[in-house]
Every structure is written in structure tokens, then in C-alpha cells.
Amino acid sequence: MPEKTYLQALNEALRQEMERDEKVFIMGEDVGQFGGCFGVTQGLFEKFGEERVRDTPITESVIVGCAAGAAASGLRPVAELMFVDFIGVAMDQLFNQAAKMRFMFGGKATVPMTLRMPQGAGIGAAAQHSQSLEAWFMHIPGLKVVIPSTPYDAKGLLISAIRDDSPTVFLEHKMLYGVSGEVPDEAYAIELGKADVKREGSDVTIVATSLMVHTALAAAEKLKADGIEAEVVDPRCLNPLDKYTIIESIKKTNALVIAHEAVQYAGPGAEIAAMAAEEALDYLDAPIKRVGAPFCPVPFSPPLEKAYIPDADDIVAAVKSIR
Amino acid sequence: MTPDKKTLVHMYETMNKIRMFEKKLQDFFAAGEIPGFVHLYLGEEAVATGACSALTDKDKITSTHRGHGHLLAKGGDLKLMMAEIFGRKTGYCLGKGGSMHIADLDLGILGANGIVGGGGPLATGAAFASKYSKADTVTVCFFGDGASNQGTTQESLNLASAWKLPLVFVNENNGYGISCPQCKSMAVTDIADRAAAYDMPGVVVDGNDVLAVFEAVSEAVKRARNGEGPSLIECKTYRWRGHFEGDACTYRCQEELDEWMGKDPIPRFEAKLVESGAVSKKEAAAIQDRIAKEIEEAVTFAKQSPFPDPSELLDNVYA
Ligand SMILES: Cc1ncc(C[n+]2csc(CCOP(=O)(O)OP(=O)(O)O)c2C)c(N)n1
Ligand SMILES: [Mg+2]
Numbered sequence A: 001m002p003e004k005t006y007l008q009a010l011n012e013a014l015r016q017e018m019e020r021d022e023k024v025f026i027m028g029e030d031v032g033q034f035g036g037c038f039g040v041t042q043g044l045f046e047k048f049g050e051e052r053v054r055d056t057p058i059t060e061s062v063i064v065g066c067a068a069g070a071a072a073s074g075l076r077p078v079a080e081l082m083f084v085d086f087i088g089v090a091m092d093q094l095f096n097q098a099a100k101m102r103f104m105f106g107g108k109a110t111v112p113m114t115l116r117m118p119q120g121a122g123i124g125a126a127a128q129h130s131q132s133l134e135a136w137f138m139h140i141p142g143l144k145v146v147i148p149s150t151p152y153d154a155k156g157l158l159i160s161a162i163r164d165d166s167p168t169v170f171l172e173h174k175m176l177y178g179v180s181g182e183v184p185d186e187a188y189a190i191e192l193g194k195a196d197v198k199r200e201g202s203d204v205t206i207v208a209t210s211l212m213v214h215t216a217l218a219a220a221e222k223l224k225a226d227g228i229e230a231e232v233v234d235p236r237c238l239n240p241l242d243k244y245t246i247i248e249s250i251k252k253t254n255a256l257v258i259a260h261e262a263v264q265y266a267g268p269g270a271e272i273a274a275m276a277a278e279e280a281l282d283y284l285d286a287p288i289k290r291v292g293a294p295f296c297p298v299p300f301s302p303p304l305e306k307a308y309i310p311d312a313d314d315i316v317a318a319v320k321s322i323r
Numbered sequence B: 001m002t003p004d005k006k007t008l009v010h011m012y013e014t015m016n017k018i019r020m021f022e023k024k025l026q027d028f029f030a031a032g033e034i035p036g037f038v039h040l041y042l043g044e045e046a047v048a049t050g051a052c053s054a055l056t057d058k059d060k061i062t063s064t065h066r067g068h069g070h071l072l073a074k075g076g077d078l079k080l081m082m083a084e085i086f087g088r089k090t091g092y093c094l095g096k097g098g099s100m101h102i103a104d105l106d107l108g109i110l111g112a113n114g115i116v117g118g119g120g121p122l123a124t125g126a127a128f129a130s131k132y133s134k135a136d137t138v139t140v141c142f143f144g145d146g147a148s149n150q151g152t153t154q155e156s157l158n159l160a161s162a163w164k165l166p167l168v169f170v171n172e173n174n175g176y177g178i179s180c181p182q183c184k185s186m187a188v189t190d191i192a193d194r195a196a197a198y199d200m201p202g203v204v205v206d207g208n209d210v211l212a213v214f215e216a217v218s219e220a221v222k223r224a225r226n227g228e229g230p231s232l233i234e235c236k237t238y239r240w241r242g243h244f245e246g247d248a249c250t251y252r253c254q255e256e257l258d259e260w261m262g263k264d265p266i267p268r269f270e271a272k273l274v275e276s277g278a279v280s281k282k283e284a285a286a287i288q289d290r291i292a293k294e295i296e297e298a299v300t301f302a303k304q305s306p307f308p309d310p311s312e313l314l315d316n317v318y319a
Helices: A006-020 A044-048 A060-071 A084-098 A134-138 A151-163 A210-223 A243-253 A269-285 A302-308 A314-321 B007-030 B046-055 B068-073 B078-086 B119-132 B152-164 B191-198 B211-225 B254-261 B265-275 B281-304
Strands: A003-005 A024-027 A053-055 A075-082 A114-119 A144-147 A168-173 A180-184 A196-199 A206-207 A228-235 A237-238 A254-262 A289-293 B061-062 B139-146 B167-173 B204-208 B232-234
Touching: A003 A006, A003 A151, A006 A024, A006 A044, A006 A151, A006 A180, A006 B167, A024 A060, A044 A053, A060 A075, A060 A084, A084 A114, A084 A134, A114 A151, A114 A314, A134 A144, A134 A168, A134 A237, A134 A254, A134 A269, A144 A151, A151 A168, A151 A180, A196 A243, A206 A210, A206 A243, A206 A314, A206 B068, A210 A228, A210 A254, A210 A302, A210 A314, A228 A243, A243 A254, A243 A269, A254 A269, A254 A314, A269 A289, A289 A314, B007 B078, B007 B211, B007 B265, B007 B281, B046 B068, B046 B139, B046 B167, B046 B211, B046 B232, B046 B265, B068 B078, B068 B254, B078 B281, B119 B152, B119 B167, B152 B167, B152 B191, B167 B191, B167 B211, B191 B204, B191 B232, B204 B211, B211 B232, B211 B265, B265 B281
Parallel strands: A024 A053, A024 A075, A075 A114, A114 A168, A144 A168, A206 A228, A206 A254, A254 A289, B061 B139, B139 B167, B167 B232, B204 B232
Antiparallel strands: A003 A180, A144 A237, A196 A228
């Protein structure tokens, strides 16, 4: 299978979906000739033209709302915000409009829009360009929340997100864009709401998302040296959440650690922990542990940023506290 | 309104300070010594300098992601700025903010801003506070052509006008928001035309002419202090560098850049100063030497300063 980067995989998904369905179009800031701030839309303007790859003004609330309105009017928009942090400007259009339209209108509206947004720290971009906000989106009924960790998943999940008839928030991690992996050339869809076991193990389940999947895999290698076999489960979607795969893993390992880059307090791990406590407590023989960012904005200075981002040692320590 | 000699000299110093500061950053960024992003103000020095020269120390500004020029023009400390941009503990924000978040509340600087359009509402608040507490201060909101399209900016223009706030909106129209040229992001040619929608004066000035900017902003400041409400001043200018350092700038052509570099605001101003006798060539050179030295000192200060300690991470989340 050919090797591609996460970024190339996303680009390929966009291209193939645009070839397949002319209702699919792209809009966002600098997504045209410039190719997107991180390069995800590179080459698409040249291939599909400015009608279908649309540069917008700096106007996030209209980017999101225009996507919702166009989606409700029969198109299949893929909108990009340059950084997830800018959703603050546009939140009303996402959570009061796009997410609720179908329900409020008694099932009459369909809003098949995809909103792509890069998340995460690691490039010294500081407090307003580095956050991980998946918990915000998980909390809104009506939105689907997709958060791929590998190039393979990125392509298959983006294709599914585009084909899905509900508004879907698609969260990329900027530190993953350059990561390579095997990606088929042809289009393929990965069902939304299906977790993937990234590593099998018998002693502890580590549920990790996005970049933290890779950190968890590194932690698992360290743990292996100490005789602990960790199973790493990547939910890939936070809504719908694949409870079944997580619980099956817990049944096997009897211990749960959850790792994400979002702020730990009221983060996505809180929901996963609560779900495990409600539905799998009998299988747990130790307290559930969470690893997430500390309760502060993302700092600028490199040593602070490094301390902010959870690392493999943090995950190892969490596992060792129960195993 | 012709500025006195002291003001003229100060303007000249400020423009050179911004120019040299940014050139230093350009070099250090290229050498990989600065983390994160830097958005340089090279070529736009006359806007911040002209506007801030029309303000008192008590007046306030809100800045942008391209903020170094505004901060220096409002009196920002070279050492503290440099240290912050280098991520050091001795910097303005203790290393927590970086280039896009430098602030000095004592100098009336309500912060650079990582969010395009983030400054307008804050400036509205600062201007409201001034009116509410009868403080006689004016706020200047710097914002780009790109930022002018954000709802937050338009809403701020409206509220400031409805409440007759002492606020001056200084638009820096450098023709682009990243790669997007003005003609693709709005149908108007002059952003100042939008002032009419809010029933406030809208003025277009040559943003590479520091005296023109000074004059227009001074007039607007006077209006604001008199309780006549906000104004919108559009300064036409150009950024010499890419949007951020590292931007290959494929969206614009060399001729355009050359044309604007030919309108370099510093030699234009210097020629006027020398011609009018306000500053001699020798004095101008001495000013440049002194500033170059101050900047070297700031670099030394920054580089010799420690990084913050991870134990400081959770400080200042709450008051
Ligand atoms: C809300 C928001 N949207 C997008 C960005 C990304 N961004 C940073 S600067 C910029 C362009 C700003 O253009 P303009 O206002 O003209 O200022 P200039 O960079 O030209 O000084 C963009 C799109 C951002 N920081 N915040
Ligand atoms: Mg601009």
C-alpha cells in the first residue's frame, strides 16, 4: 500500500469526493491558490476552479453559517477554519443553527456539512492558536465529532464525514499533518462511530485520541519493557462514541486510562470515564485515570508548552499508578 | 495641525525603532531562534507612528497579530518586548504570550491579538469605560483590511457610533489578508466608505506618510475628546514581508512590492525633516545609531534571560 502523509490523505479525500459529487465544494480562508494555511487544500483550486474551491473573507461566522445554509439548500459543503480556536467567532452558526436545524424543524432539514479545523499545541502558536476543543462539540446534540489520528483514518473518515447527512466537525491535529502511513489510492469510507484498536494488550486499556494515540503507543512500548501490555483504543469519533469497543477492551484488561490533549477538566475523557463507570464498573479493578492538559491556556514559551502537552511519561505514570 | 519639533524627532525615532526591531526579528526568525509565528510590520511604520503620536500616555490602543509597531509606537519597552518574543521569563507576559499577545496595560496597550477582529469589541469597551468614568481618554483600535470584514469589527463600529464613544478606528489597509487581496474580500475600494453606514467620518490617508496619518488621527482624537464620537481612518499601506515569516508570498508580484518599497515611509519623512531643518542629516544618523544600540541591548537582555520554569505554568489563570 502506498505511504502518504496525513495531509496528503486529507487532500486525496477532498479531491476524490469532489470528483464523485459535484455538490461538494470547499470554502474557507486562503483555501484557494494558497492551498490552505497548512496546505491541506493544495492543488484543488487548480483542479476544480474558484467556483468549487472558494476563498472567503475573514469571516468565520459566515463561513460556518453559509456552509449550513448551503447544506440545508442541497449542497455538500466542506468548510475550513484555519485554526479551531476561531470557532469562537462562529459558534452561534455552528451550535445554534447548523446543529439544531434538523431537530427544530421536525426532521425537515438536512445539513450535510463538514467543518474541518486543525487543533493542538506544539508549534509555539500560543493561547489563541493551539487549543483542543473537542469537548465543546461533543456537548452539542446534533453534531458529529470526528478526530482522526492516522493518515489511513484521516482519509476514510473525511470521506464518511462528507457523505454523512449530519453536520460533522472534523478535527485535525497540526502536529499530525506530516505523519506518514499506508493509505490506499482508491476512495474508501470508515464508518463514523467505529473505534479502532491501535495496539492489543491485556493489562490496561488506554483510550487515546488524535496526537495522543501516538503518545499512548510510545507509552505502551515503555510499559512493555516493564512487563505491562497496554491496549490502545482510538475512538476516532467522539460522537457517536463506540462504547462497545471500549467496554470490550475493559473487559479484557480491567483497567482504564484515558489520554487526550484537551484540558483534562471537563474534557472528553470525563464523558468516557463516566460511560465506563456507568456501564463497565464491574469489569474495572482499579480507579479510572485521565491524562490531559492542565487547567490553563496554552502557553507560548517552549519549555512551558512542552510541560503543558501530555507526554508518554505522563501516560506511563498514570498506568503505573494503577498497574 | 503641524507637530512641534520634539514630536517630529520622536516620530522619526519611533519609525526607525520599529524598522530595526523588525529587521532583527526577521534575522532571528530565519536563524530559528524565535518560536511560533512572527508577523512583521516592515513597510507600515508610518501608520502606528502617526496614530500613536496623536495620543497621550493615558490614551489606549488595541493591537493585532501584526502588533510590534503599535506597541513600540505606544511606548512599549524594547527589552521586555524582545524577551517576550524570545519566550523568556523576563518578557512582558512572562513568556506566556509571545509575539501575538504582548500587552502593557500601564501604557494603555490592551494587547496584541491572535484573533483577527478581536480588538474592536475590546476597544469599544475601553472607550466606553473612558466615557463612563469621564476619564477624557481616547482609544485607538488598529485593524487590518481583512479584519474589517469581521462581524466583530462592524458591530464595534456600530456600537461606538450609537453610543458616541471616544474611539478612533485606524484601519491599516495593506491590500491583503494573508493571500486574499482586498478586491476578493470586499466590493468596496475604500474601507473608509463603510463609515457612512454608521454615520461617522470616514477618511482615506496615505498610510506611508506619517504626517498625513498624524493629522487625520489628531483630528479624529479631537472629535472623540469633544464627545462627538468615533471616526474611521483608512491608511493605505503595504507589508513588505510575507504574511508571516516563512510565507513564500506567491500571491503577489515583485513589481507590486518594488513599487511600494519605493514609497518607503522612512526616507520620505527623513527628507521632509532635513528639508524643513527639523533634523539634520547628521542628527538623523546619530538617532539611528542610538536606536541600533538600544536594540542590541534588548537582544542581549532577551538572550541572557532565563526561560520560564514549568512550575509557573498555572500562575495567573485567575486573579
Ligand atoms: C478569527 C481569525 N481568523 C483568521 C485568523 C488567521 N489570520 C491571522 S492574520 C490573518 C490576516 C489578517 O489580515 P488583515 O486584517 O488585513 O491584517 P494584516 O495581516 O494584513 O496586517 C488571518 C486570516 C485569525 N488569526 N483569527
Ligand atoms: Mg491586510
